């Protein structure tokens with residue numbers, strides 16, 4: 001059973017918007033359900049005003065697509081839906097069609113943990129129109145959230161540098177699934193462990209934690225509380241020292257550690273959860289070092305995010321483990337990634353491709369037509385530029401990349417510059433092409449990818465923007481298509 005099914009123990013096929021099913025019904029009635037279509041999933045702006053985004057969620061997308069199969073219960077529910085005049089919304093023959101439906105599209109995707117940029121398709125779905133349309137919403141719900149949280153985690157890790165970061169957010173997460181998906185995505189993005197046990201079990205990721213204030217409150221004194229915890233966990237105790245008075249708590253922790261030392265006890269760490277974390281960590285470090293406990297960790301928590309972690313480090317805080325909850329799992333400063341899923345190519349009856357786009361008043365919201373691929377150029381120092389192009393059309397010898405937002409901004413890439421195409425086959429006619437990487441491999445990939453970005457793009461505040469754009473001919477094709485559609489629109493208006 002897939003991890004998603006383990007969690008929900010039921011079919012997830014109805015995890016989509018009603019309008020996906022009404023469109024599916026319409027396509028089926030029109031006889032175009034099986035016509036080949038290409039959709040791309042992409043976002044328009046990096047979250048958190050950052051310079052890069054970390055792709056995440058693909059493994060769950062694949063699990064979702066592979067389990068797609070309407071059960072008798074699902075079909076009975078759909079059959080029970082009624083229209084405006086109390087007639088069944090869907091006719092029985094359509095429900096019979098759904099009963100036999102399996103996901104048979106080709107899916108190409110940028111691997112999880114990759115750095116990605118606006119307009120680049122993270123996922124390309126090519127296959128029967130009805131199927132490719134139906135999965136829009138679940139793909140977006142999975143990828144938007146996990147990509148958002150993986151990116152937030154990468155930023156926190158960027159600030160924490162070589163220190164450990166533990167995700168503590170379940171209690172403040174957006175519900176049960178929010179907490180689990182966030183724990184996984186945060187791990188993809190670079191945190192080292194989670195306090196969320198179910199995430200640890202489902203996703204095979206490390207779990208870690210300390211104890212709460214209630215533990216201290218449940219004993220007649222802080223000393224008794226620390227002693228009892230220390231006896232239970234002689235090698236895994238991190239004492240929370242701020243229940244009453246932080247520095248007094250540190251002294252108590254040291255006393256208890258010394259007392260338990262002959263029994264083989266070693267204090268793994270202390271945790272600070274309030275007050276001036278710079279001052280308190282510096283003073284705590286002094287006390288611990290004076291007691292010879294130089295490798296006892298100092299963990300800090302309390303509404304931390306990448307900016308506070310960064311500031312505390314700049315202030316000289318002596319914290320070496322960061323517990324981050326609310327701000328991470330809710331992506332507090334930007335609670336959603338605006339990823340979209342757009343139709344870009346549709347086969348006509350004569351077998352030719354019809355490249356389509358969604359027009360918008362705002363240039364950045366006009367989608368890209370064609371069967372897209374992303375080519376990333378690199379040199380010995382790292383990534384140089386990304387180019388979105390139409391795979392179905394020949395590429396010119398000389399590579400010119402045009403900014404999607406300002407066509408006067410262009411970058412030429414010298415001939416012979418090495419490159420790789422980022423979208424890789426994941427499903428062929430619905431079948432897994434090869435095993436997906438596990439979380440450890442995804443994390444390693446993310447680390448390598450971020451390492452190839454210039455510092456100016458990695459920085460948290462006002463980063464430089466990475467050159468990512470459209471191949472010049474592709475850009476011209478899109479512009480011509482936009483002009484043609486606008487002209488058609490005007491002609492229609494005049495004809496009225």
Ligand SMILES: Nc1ncnc2c1ncn2[C@@H]1O[C@H](COP(=O)(O)OP(=O)(O)OP(=O)(O)O)[C@@H](O)[C@H]1O
Nearest residue numbers: 273274275276277278279301302303304308311312
């Ligand atoms: N030296 C510091 N520089 C910048 N921010 C800090 C510093 N020390 C703590 N903070 C942050 O300041 C924010 C506010 O902390 P605040 O003082 O309100 O908490 P507290 O009252 O000490 O703790 P609590 O409300 O949990 O008892 C928190 O996000 C915390 O991480």
Ligand SMILES: O=P(O)(O)OC[C@H]1O[C@H](OP(=O)(O)OP(=O)(O)O)[C@H](O)[C@@H]1O
Nearest residue numbers: 168273301302303304323324325326327
């Ligand atoms: O602050 P976060 O980044 O979300 O990290 C998790 C917080 O959860 C716990 O607090 P608790 O639930 O006891 O609440 P409080 O400390 O906010 O009072 C813990 O002591 C952290 O402060």
Ligand SMILES: O=C(O)c1cccnc1
Nearest residue numbers: 168195208209210211323
């Ligand atoms: O283990 C901890 O210290 C912890 C877990 C969840 C939330 N806050 C702290």
